[in-house]
Amino acid sequence: MEKSLSNITYDIPPVPDTPVEVIVDLLTKAQDIASYCDNMISDLFLAGQTLKMLIHMSQAKRVLEIGMFTGYGALSMAEALPQDGRLVACELEPYLKEFAQPIFDKSPHGKKINVKTGNAMETLKELATAGEQFDMVFIDADKNNYINYYKFIMDNNMLRLGGVICIDNSLFKARVYLNDTTDSNGLALREFNQFVSNDPRVEQVIVPLRDGLTLIRRVPPCKITDDEVFRGVTGRFILDRMRLDGKVAYVTGAGQGIGRAFAHALGEAGAKVAVVDLDGAKAETVVEELFLKGINAISITADISKSDDVQRMIDTIVSKWGVIHIGCNNAGINMNSASEDTSLEEWDKTFHVNLRGTFMCCQAAGRVMLKQGYGKIINTASMASLIVPHPQKQLSYNTSKAGVVKLTQTLGAEWADRGVRVNCISPGIVDTPLIHSESLRPLVQRWLSDIPAGRLAQVTDLQAAVVYLASDASDYMTGHNLVIEGGQSLW
Template structure:
């Protein structure tokens, strides 16, 4: 098999949660460019529909489905619709997430629970539902989006969000354990831990971005193509012998701390 075939996703179907904006949108575009059918889902159906329409206009088969990933009925609805439309689910990118900026001594139990429900519980529920389909197929790829903030402590001067960081650390544990549990079904489970990629979600960091940038050895923040390549690699046959790993995409930030 040549390299082009290794990265070819033609006739594959990928679900990207939170794919209506930011990194999720870029990963959806990447997989579409490699030939995959794309299903985008999140609570904000309008954003999903916009990305879906853009992909369809380029000849890609795509669906937009409203989904609250903390709701098992919503998740099952997505799975059922995708199977009905495309017959298989080959890739799941668990990208949906939320955060809560608050000092560690002030964050409330409700705020903590909200972050954990979306970033961890929702990710597990979606992986479980799609994992059942992939197990029957005998193959599949699950990619969980973590963060460099889940791998080391974060200075509150530029990010004071302990629930977010904790949830992203738990995503790593979820990824490694799922990888072991699902390996017998030929399902590879890996995580991507992005560094700082400017987006609507990171506007809260604009005032301190210069502090963060000084710590990035590459001297720049992440771009669209930086995340696209990582997502395509872990979605393709090129990563068939890689599972339970965390691919850090941060310009060297974690190594320099």
């Protein structure tokens, strides 16, 4: 057969959301290919649908295809992959890539496919060197090499545990059963099938449909303790357990500084975020930032020292998203004065925001969360709850933040058996615009000499902590004060 598909006219529809039909259409016109494979079109459709189903069922994200041909199978599988799914298609013949690539380029799923031309064995070596591992492998190329592909993949850990290898034509027109066959493909497949059935690393089933379809699953070696540590809790590894996909969060004081960093971190981890601030314009700016990163967000203007505002904040979130999983009560103020001079006005104002306001937020969010039987509250306390930062004088701030820790401990204990966790984060001195005020700037050198880490905290130093406390990974932690201060409280 001449190795060219030049008689095919590339007439790809403007809305190519049906790439499978596009290829079938092209193949119908391509007499050379159609005659090359018996009943190819109808077989293709069944094969494509089966591969697609396998991807869905195995929830594969990384797929390897050995033997791509027209790209029909590759595109069928790509359609079933999630947006961040990837498929490497190995194909010997460059002209087949030339045929398939324009179709991939027109398909919304084509960008998931990376075609590597050349001998598949060489591509496998390249992928193994790069440390690639796959959830599903489809072997559908030169039959005499099936065993080599299989051995290489298994010996080089290229199939993840629980991953699936799918083998096409494994019965090879039943020739594998014929004792006296001299057909080299039949013999190669017989040897392959025998090898796989004796391989303790896998389970296999040969489905005697069409030309035979073998499904192979990698199983754990017997010496492995197959428990949650090995498999992950509910099958999710640690970083997946820290993801917040589908969760609804709010952050108060999120217009700048620590709150803004919290809003970004929670959104990056997958949560929808209500950005709450006294300054509505600042909250809106942060929402715009989140939108640019593809994070679902709303802004709410609220003064958390006012009970009506707090209730409106909670009601707005519930009416918009129906639930609240994560509440970050971060808004706070700090005024400096020597204790003998501290006015009751300063004391009351600080406590109104830092302690009373935080309590009102905890209570209003907690009522929703207790009804849900699930919630994560993360309050922003301060290192000042532990030590007396100096030389600046800030009695009201220190005592209000000590109150936030006790509030957190009490709520944490009280609500633990109803699915609501309450923890707090105590940052050290954070490098925000606030500390660059004229009165505080001269103190920075003095503070630095008190910090073993030798630098101030950046807001980004706190982001992993809020994600951890917001996630299921911290379910056994409640009433905890997580101190992040570069070691300052130790000196």
